Amino acid sequence: MPVMEGSPCQTLKELEQYIVKDAPPTVYYVPDYITEAEESYLLQQVYKAPKPKWTQLSGRRLQNWGGLPHPKGMLVEKLPDWLLHYAKKISDLGVFAGKTANHVLVNEYNPGEGIMPHEDGPLYFPTVTTISLGSHTLLDFYHPVSTVQESVPQTEQSRYLLSLLVQPRSLLVLRDDMYTHFLHGIQGVAQDTLTDRVANLCVTGASPGDCLPRGTRVSLTIRHVPKVVRATLLLGKR
Ligand SMILES: O=C(O)CCC(=O)C(=O)O
Numbered sequence: 001m002p003v004m005e006g007s008p009c010q011t012l013k014e015l016e017q018y019i020v021k022d023a024p025p026t027v028y029y030v031p032d033y034i035t036e037a038e039e040s041y042l043l044q045q046v047y048k049a050p051k052p053k054w055t056q057l058s059g060r061r062l063q064n065w066g067g068l069p070h071p072k073g074m075l076v077e078k079l080p081d082w083l084l085h086y087a088k089k090i091s092d093l094g095v096f097a098g099k100t101a102n103h104v105l106v107n108e109y110n111p112g113e114g115i116m117p118h119e120d121g122p123l124y125f126p127t128v129t130t131i132s133l134g135s136h137t138l139l140d141f142y143h144p145v146s147t148v149q150e151s152v153p154q155t156e157q158s159r160y161l162l163s164l165l166v167q168p169r170s171l172l173v174l175r176d177d178m179y180t181h182f183l184h185g186i187q188g189v190a191q192d193t194l195t196d197r198v199a200n201l202c203v204t205g206a207s208p209g210d211c212l213p214r215g216t217r218v219s220l221t222i223r224h225v226p227k228v229v230r231a232t233l234l235l236g237k238r
């Protein structure tokens, strides 16, 4: 593991300086949360995983670590050390109410790939933390589809709220309404043209009008799954 330099933020109090004020509660965006050496190390570990560890979906592929979240409880598998280190480091910020992250999804997107607008659902503690590797992306947020009968038909465009420019090596933390109320997604495009709707633009060094070609992005979404079942229980103690 590369030498871990003092990271820009180690407590909840320090994290508060990274709140994105132009977004609803609550987005924290920490540029350069990890170093380039850590980024290469993490990419190396991701690509070292055996082929069957990958699941190909339409528009991305993923690795699931820690167990499969399930309504009856996740059958816990210990995280590999390279993920456990970051799971602990981020949990030490206090973002999971004193619990430690026990689940990581690794997503890989090639240019042109993305993920449909969605909610992350009730199996997770309602905070998601994401380390990005390799390339930026633009994460888009949407109002949920209105269930009011009389409402006019809604388009994705009319539901659009804002975007976040998520740069490589950054840490993104989403909680409160930005996790539980709004949907998030990534458009399947090969480049992003920035607008004034990018809520964290001022801390990214980019400007409205900039056009950023995408590379391959790997994201580590690090979460806490509260409901778990331990293997020893399943195997049955007599
Ligand atoms: O790649 C990302 O940053 C988003 C991934 C995501 O939304 C998810 O895995 O639920």
Ligand SMILES: [Fe+2]
Residues within 6 Å of the ligand: 118, 119, 120, 184
């Ligand atoms: Fe998601």
